Amino acid sequence: EIVLTQSPGTLSLSPGERATLSCRASQTIGSSSLGWYQQKPGQAPRLLIYTTSTRATGVPDRFSGSGSGTDFTLTISGLEPEDFAVYYCQYFGSFGPGTKVDI
């Protein structure tokens, strides 16, 4: 079973700053098999990135995904107020524990 870990647990930033979120798999996974989700309080998760680097429909281009092997990254190039949320990485049926991005 693949276990995903995410770091940091919490990322405290200001609007306009760049956010770099890490997801590490316990063993090598397909380089195009990772997803990222955004969840705001009281809402369902939303698919942001699939196949490691493809933005889902309607996702702004300030969100980008990259990585291969065991190390993957979600980058938000300039935080907007609506981006403060929890972000989860996912590989098949496994989710990481999440990174909270707060102000």
Next chain:
Amino acid sequence: QLQLQESGPGLVKPSETLSLTCTVSGGFITGSDYYWVWVRQAPGQGLEWIGSINYSGHTYYNDFIKGRGTLSIDTSKSQFSLKVTSVTAADTGVYYCASLIRMAGRGNFFDYWGQGTLVTASS
């Protein structure tokens, strides 16, 4: 665009059975590239995939639910369902139904989600 809506009791007594239904609209539940899934989230915790089912009834389950969880599908009603037997307080949380798109050789992704329904296991 696909829309999913969960329904079912919000309160279940310990040792009894949790039953939830998800109604799919805006698309075909019989799509061959899709599975239909349940994901749960305990209070203040992360996301946990429970299981998946396709239009023909083929299922996958997470190890933690095997033996207690059952997924079923009714394509005539565009609905799929989850039953979990012998619930305990540990089964308390928000239950989401979602669609899972399978991209051959490139992973599976949860692309549309219901709003979620809170289920509390308590006497």
